[in-house]
Amino acid sequence: MRIMRPTLVLLQSQCLLCVFVSVCVLGVLGSLPHALPWHVSCPVRCVCQIKPWFSPDSVYHEAPTVDCNDLLLTKLLLPIPPNTHTLRLQSNLLSELDTAVLHGLPNLTDLDLSQNRFSRVWTITQSSSLPSLLSLHLEENRLSHLPEASFSSMPALQELFLSHNNLHSIAPGAFTGLDFLLRLHINNNRLTTVDPRWFRALPRLEVLMLGGNPVEALPEQAFLALKSLRSLVLGGMGLRGLAEKALEGLDGLESLSFYDNLLTKVPTQALKRVQGLKFLDLNKNRIKLIETGDFQGMIHLKELGLNNMEELVSIEKAALENLPELTKLEITNNPRLSYIHPQAFLQLSKLESLMLNSNSLSALHQHVMLSLPSLQEVSLHSNPLRCDCLFHWAAEDASHPHNEKGTQTARLVRFIQPQATLCSEPPELRARRVREVSSREMSASCLPMIPTSSLPSYVGVKEGGKLVLHCRALAEPQPELYWVTPSGLRLGPAPSHASKGSAAPAPCLTASERFNYTSTSSISPGQVQDDIPCKSSKLYQLLPEGTLEINKVTHSEAGLYTCVAENVLGADTRSVTVGVHSRETKRKRGLGANLKGFPLFRADARLEVREVGEHYAILSWQSGRNLPLTRLSWHAIYSKFHTPTYTTRILAGTQSFNLTHLQAETFYRVCLHLGISEGTKHVSRRRRESIKPQCVSFRTKDASEPQPSLQLSPELTSTAVTLLLFAIIFLLLAVQGGDSEHDKEAEKLYNTFLREINSPKAVIINQKTEGSSKQQKQKEKLLLHQVC
Numbered sequence: 001m002r003i004m005r006p007t008l009v010l011l012q013s014q015c016l017l018c019v020f021v022s023v024c025v026l027g028v029l030g031s032l033p034h035a036l037p038w039h040v041s042c043p044v045r046c047v048c049q050i051k052p053w054f055s056p057d058s059v060y061h062e063a064p065t066v067d068c069n070d071l072l073l074t075k076l077l078l079p080i081p082p083n084t085h086t087l088r089l090q091s092n093l094l095s096e097l098d099t100a101v102l103h104g105l106p107n108l109t110d111l112d113l114s115q116n117r118f119s120r121v122w123t124i125t126q127s128s129s130l131p132s133l134l135s136l137h138l139e140e141n142r143l144s145h146l147p148e149a150s151f152s153s154m155p156a157l158q159e160l161f162l163s164h165n166n167l168h169s170i171a172p173g174a175f176t177g178l179d180f181l182l183r184l185h186i187n188n189n190r191l192t193t194v195d196p197r198w199f200r201a202l203p204r205l206e207v208l209m210l211g212g213n214p215v216e217a218l219p220e221q222a223f224l225a226l227k228s229l230r231s232l233v234l235g236g237m238g239l240r241g242l243a244e245k246a247l248e249g250l251d252g253l254e255s256l257s258f259y260d261n262l263l264t265k266v267p268t269q270a271l272k273r274v275q276g277l278k279f280l281d282l283n284k285n286r287i288k289l290i291e292t293g294d295f296q297g298m299i300h301l302k303e304l305g306l307n308n309m310e311e312l313v314s315i316e317k318a319a320l321e322n323l324p325e326l327t328k329l330e331i332t333n334n335p336r337l338s339y340i341h342p343q344a345f346l347q348l349s350k351l352e353s354l355m356l357n358s359n360s361l362s363a364l365h366q367h368v369m370l371s372l373p374s375l376q377e378v379s380l381h382s383n384p385l386r387c388d389c390l391f392h393w394a395a396e397d398a399s400h401p402h403n404e405k406g407t408q409t410a411r412l413v414r415f416i417q418p419q420a421t422l423c424s425e426p427p428e429l430r431a432r433r434v435r436e437v438s439s440r441e442m443s444a445s446c447l448p449m450i451p452t453s454s455l456p457s458y459v460g461v462k463e464g465g466k467l468v469l470h471c472r473a474l475a476e477p478q479p480e481l482y483w484v485t486p487s488g489l490r491l492g493p494a495p496s497h498a499s500k501g502s503a504a505p506a507p508c509l510t511a512s513e514r515f516n517y518t519s520t521s522s523i524s525p526g527q528v529q530d531d532i533p534c535k536s537s538k539l540y541q542l543l544p545e546g547t548l549e550i551n552k553v554t555h556s557e558a559g560l561y562t563c564v565a566e567n568v569l570g571a572d573t574r575s576v577t578v579g580v581h582s583r584e585t586k587r588k589r590g591l592g593a594n595l596k597g598f599p600l601f602r603a604d605a606r607l608e609v610r611e612v613g614e615h616y617a618i619l620s621w622q623s624g625r626n627l628p629l630t631r632l633s634w635h636a637i638y639s640k641f642h643t644p645t646y647t648t649r650i651l652a653g654t655q656s657f658n659l660t661h662l663q664a665e666t667f668y669r670v671c672l673h674l675g676i677s678e679g680t681k682h683v684s685r686r687r688r689e690s691i692k693p694q695c696v697s698f699r700t701k702d703a704s705e706p707q708p709s710l711q712l713s714p715e716l717t718s719t720a721v722t723l724l725l726f727a728i729i730f731l732l733l734a735v736q737g738g739d740s741e742h743d744k745e746a747e748k749l750y751n752t753f754l755r756e757i758n759s760p761k762a763v764i765i766n767q768k769t770e771g772s773s774k775q776q777k778q779k780e781k782l783l784l785h786q787v788c
């Protein structure tokens, strides 16, 4: 068991990637000869045997061993046989050694003093020369300081274990004389700095375990002297970032672990200095995004771990590009990771194993599969997978006629744990195994979906700080994303399904490049050209994949932000409330206080009829705020029949709507219901109630009449439009409620005058039941798109 110790230490340090060093040792252990008797006079209570032993460079020895472990010894038992090779004194109560005794052991190669009470290393090394000692175990003692030349009496030492002590200072020349040291474990101590001078005496060092020390920053060129170092473990240190030259000089480094630190970005610049790196462990850090070019130039990288990151939300386009040796990629157990860009992995010609289980992924785009020619296995279980067209490649019979050989390749990829790789959407396929669903069962449509894990419903930010909101959505075809600010400003590309009226609808802002938002841009209101002046002169930045950044946040940026993802099939929206904390007041105030700073917008919006045709009418409105739950309802006004009321949701940031499928020569009443959001529980009830529906009435044009009957001026307010209409038709009478939703009284009155018209045949949407089944919602989205 004791032989396996180095392996266990490695595992403890979570450096799974560097276990490769020890694996061969373990392999041999299976076929080991057992201990042989050793006929010497053994100290009482100890066991003396010939036992198998491996040197640090993995050479097998039959070692005369004295085992005095776990005996609560306070002093050494005698006599120790002179030919002792291994002396085990683990788990005793020793605080000093009779060094004269050790002096009589010229062949001692392995001395284990771990789990004792040594507080000074001098009491061991003083005056005793141990010319054969290769391995010294001093872990779990009480050492607090290493003086100069601490180990100079052990010139052959190859392994030195000092982990789990109280070391808080190490003299610059503490390791002087250890010319042959291969492994140094000083992890889990109380060191707060790393001194480059320590390592000058260690030209042959191959493995350095430094993790578990509270070092917040590494100095530049900390490891410059370690030309032979192959494996470096910097786990659990509290590193927040890495200086550009922190890793300079590590020319032989193959394995590097940053497990459990506080890195917020991949330390790309520092990693560029370790060109030979093969194994990289970035697990359990605070990285939010894996960004384009993060692993640039790491052409020898074979295995990469990006697991257990609480904050990781997205793997961006070309995040891993041109890594010709990469064979294994692990991105698992990241609870917020919901998005992997279809082109996230480029030129990874040797990638064989892709581990993506236990994230929040709804799908893995087919492009990802097609871009990995050597892929053999993929692990996707424990994700909320969407079994629709995004996942067609994985379906049981994905060999569709229109799918080329690429899909076939994807089919050959082995699923790890296929029995646990289940659909969670759509409802009718829930809990089915992905690989057993046929492509016929998978819906052909791919509406955008913004995963709930990527955007929280509330984000607090300090005044003057930087606000970053990540919105991502997968769909086929790829969706466009835009944001709507609290003041109703739309940030993003102009609607692609733009008007025919306006020849070139000036795009408000393009997402394909970084931009500055200034007051010259206008809100793109869909079909109607409008020029609502953009009051804000604030600097917003929209990054390519849908991230909104606001620098130097002030109270006027507080409020509701809505992300909209849209493709030709439909749209999805998600809103987040941003609260701005004052600088002086720390966190004492509750949410209410944060929202006190919400700018006060007009609570109403003027609904106008912009254009009326035989079968359609274009309505537009202006509102100085973001109202993501806005609905439009309309009904025909007939004499006798009870006419149905139709409702449609309006996408956030939209300021006009083309009502289609209307009956000709018919009166309609349309109301705009301004809504904020289900998610905005932070907004007071009173404020919500204060938003009243805006209504307007009009009459569609006469069927096939050549002359234009009614030209409505866009300048007219709703009341004026209504008055004008009824004045023309009835020559008198204009009773207009204006802001009552039902308006029953007025309706009754008009009904007596109106002639009968058949009820409309074309039903658009009847969406009175909010929060109905998902399918209905999808239909709503689909229809919504047709209409607008």
Ligand SMILES: *[C@@H]1O[C@H](CO)[C@@H](O)[C@H](O)[C@H]1NC(C)=O
Pocket (backbone or CB within 6 Å): 082, 083, 106, 107
């Ligand atoms: C030490 O090992 C050498 C070579 O194996 C051997 O010749 C010598 O006798 C050993 N020393 C003692 C004190 O046993």
Ligand SMILES: *[C@@H]1O[C@H](CO)[C@@H](O)[C@H](O)[C@H]1NC(C)=O
Pocket (backbone or CB within 6 Å): 514, 515, 516
């Ligand atoms: C954004 O605006 C700032 C200052 O107004 C300017 O320095 C910068 O160049 C602008 N960036 C772009 C991409 O236009």
Ligand SMILES: *[C@@H]1O[C@H](CO)[C@@H](O)[C@H](O)[C@H]1NC(C)=O
Pocket (backbone or CB within 6 Å): 499, 500, 501, 527, 615, 616, 618, 658, 659, 660, 661
């Ligand atoms: C509104 O919809 C109708 C019917 O689909 C269409 O004929 C008309 O061109 C649309 N108007 C605009 C401005 O898009």
